[in-house]
Amino acid sequence: MSVAARLVTLSQGGVGGGPTQLMRLCFFDWAVCAIAGQDEPVVRTLISTCESHGPCSVFGGATYDPATAALINGTMGHALDYDDTHFDHIGHTSAVVMPAVLAVAQDQMMDLNRVLEAALVGSEAAVRVGLWLGHDHYQVGYHQTATAGAFGAVVGLARLLRLDREQTDNAIGLTATMASGLKGQFGTMGKPLNAGLAARVAVEAVTWAKAGLTSDPQGLENFAATHHGQGHESAWDDAEPWKIARISHKFHACCHGLHAMLEALAQQPIDPEAIAVVRVYTHPRWMSVCNKPDPATGLEAKFSYRQTAAMAIAGISTAAIARFSDDIASDPELRALREKVEVMSDDRLSEMQARVVLTFADGRTETREHDLDAPLSLSERETRLRAKATAVLGDARAAALWDVVSRGDLVGLFDV
Structure with a gap:
């Protein structure tokens, strides 16, 4: 047929x-x-x-x-x-x-x-x-x-x-x-x-x-x-x-490829001052879609793991459309924070999953995961x-x- x-x-x-x-x-x-x-x-x-x-x-x-x-x-x-x-x-x-x-x-x-x-x-x-x-x-x-x-x-x-x-x-x-x-x-x-x-x-x-x-x-x-x-x-x-x-459905005002990471980061508040390194693991296909490392505009920020991770860690709502502005992309504190974010592909993850490994200044590590395919009534x-x-x-x-x-x-x- x-x-x-x-x-x-x-x-x-x-x-x-x-x-x-x-x-x-x-x-x-x-x-x-x-x-x-x-x-x-x-x-x-x-x-x-x-x-x-x-x-x-x-x-x-x-x-x-x-x-x-x-x-x-x-x-x-x-x-x-x-x-x-x-x-x-x-x-x-x-x-x-x-x-x-x-x-x-x-x-x-x-x-x-x-x-x-x-x-x-x-x-x-x-x-x-x-x-x-x-x-x-x-x-x-x-x-x-x-x-x-x-x-x-x-x-x-x-x-x-x-x-x-x-x-x-x-x-x-x-x-x-x-x-x-x-x-x-x-x-x-x-x-x-x-x-x-x-x-x-x-x-x-x-x-x-x-x-x-x-x-x-x-x-x-x-x-x-x-x-x-x-x-x-x-x-x-x-x-x-x-x-x-x-x-x-999207509950963050940015590319959907970023959402599993953002949901993982939102599980518990994070002290930005305590963070040494943030390693984000995602499915390989997202690396060419929403991995703009140094966004210069609010529009580009919607396609950036590093920028949105920095925003989430700093307590800035990624659900608010107005937050994705040119000013947010050039904010010096967020730019410094996003330098601590590393993004890597992992083909063991599905396109709806993300894993985030947080390394703190005192040497502690914490792993968080999220799957967007988890049932939602x-x-x-x-x-x-x-x-x-x-x-x-x-x-x-x-x-x-x-x-x-x-x-x-x-x-x-x-x-x-």
Whole structure:
């Protein structure tokens, strides 16, 4: 069976027993990130180049056609790099799937329940395509959030619009000729733009396929062949019906590769004056993603083990978006503290694990570990996500957003 055929089957399959409440939390968290990111320079710059017209709202008030709304909201939701991550997918699923599905749902005047159903299917597809493409695709330099994410968004839109098999096949093929995104953009405005472009690609591909545009039926296979895809058949196993159920949410306002280390450091307070050396052990793939040793800007600090470790040890909240500023990157005390941090790879660790060995000035050592794959109940996840929303948006706005999402009110979403 071709990959496209598998994705068509997923788009038309049942969702009974699927993690629908988890998807509501994912939508809520993505909306928090988008609202918080609406004034970021990348968003303001992008909006200044787009003509406002159409039925689809973006956070901040303007309306656009579906493809442009997906582009803007997609960039907005990933601008702060505070959105959810799936480590099988090797990227951010909601960043691309949510804005694409939301834009088309607005255009078709559908409710939030339809959005969540489509987002569930699309997010699952993104994870499985990410698994199928494999680590080589990511390690060679492709941004899987944007590549696998675009295909996932197309599958979600096929579900939303009830496309037939031929239309879905064509939409997947058209996406194969447009999907893109490079890791080289990490630490720049190009990274969140990758997510917005992927969301726009999905909307355009589905719109064109629905209108009758055809494409290569082996488009996705050809994409893998030319983009270092490994074609892992294990991506399609049924041992885990919903791989999206292992989505990981961010509780620190920086690259997700840093979070296991930060959770380990947070287990007990540390006296910065007592520290001699901090050795951080992480999975090898993170060494090329979030190991900027000497960040010069707040944006670069979000991709730095040494900087964020120094912040955590100094008692500076890494959950607060405002803390990742240019001033924090140049703070002399933090720069001195980060010189004590050494980062090393350990292929015995999974991508969700970290080990931190603290050596104190008096010779004592202490080892701390954390695994982001440790179970987190739905109620615990909701509590932490709502606390994150409050920290990011304030009490009133966070409560209003939770109410709107709980009621499924798409119209009220943009009034928060």
